[in-house]
Amino acid sequence: MADIKIKATPRSAYDPKRPPNALLLNQARELEKAVIAHGRKVRRQTPKTEEQVAAYMRHLNRALHQQIVLPGMKRRPVDVPLDQLFPAKRARQKPGSPQRKSKKAAKSAAKKRAIAAKKRRRS
Numbered sequence: 863m864a865d866i867k868i869k870a871t872p873r874s875a876y877d878p879k880r881p882p883n884a885l886l887l888n889q890a891r892e893l894e895k896a897v898i899a900h901g902r903k904v905r906r907q908t909p910k911t912e913e914q915v916a917a918y919m920r921h922l923n924r925a926l927h928q929q930i931v932l933p934g935m936k937r938r939p940v941d942v943p944l945d946q947l948f949p950a951k952r953a954r955q956k957p958g959s960p961q962r963k964s965k966k967a968a969k970s971a972a973k974k975r976a977i978a979a980k981k982r983r984r985s
Contacts, residue, residue: 878913886915893922900929903939918942 887909894904902925909915925940 876912878911878916880912882909882912882915886912890915890919890922893919893926897922897926897929897940900926902929905939905941907942 890909894906897904904922907918909918921942922940
């Protein structure tokens with residue numbers, strides 16, 4: 863039998879900040895319907911980005927799995943607060959903050975390792 867070669871998925875296929883397409887939104891709706899069909903209410907949300915859709919679907923999958931594994935337990939409705947999943951980004955840090963020092967330290971450590979590796983190759 864002949865081998866079938868499949869190209870690798872490009873990195874541009876997933877952009878967390880891009881608005882979700884209809885396919886992703888329909889998949890999320892079908893997952894909501896499955897959770898409802900197994901006896902649990904869902905407080906519906908409309909995700910605004912692909913990242914939010916992924917988190918929403920992850921949350922619904924987890925709820926569906928728990929409902930199937932432990933069906934006798936009564937649970938509250940599934941509520942996924944999208945604004946709490948993705949809080950606003952922190953303000954930019956000032957120059958000289960610990961974060962910048964650690965980057966500088968990492969660069970200097972990498973340089974030291976490179977120099978040590980060159981010395982080992984020479985000897």
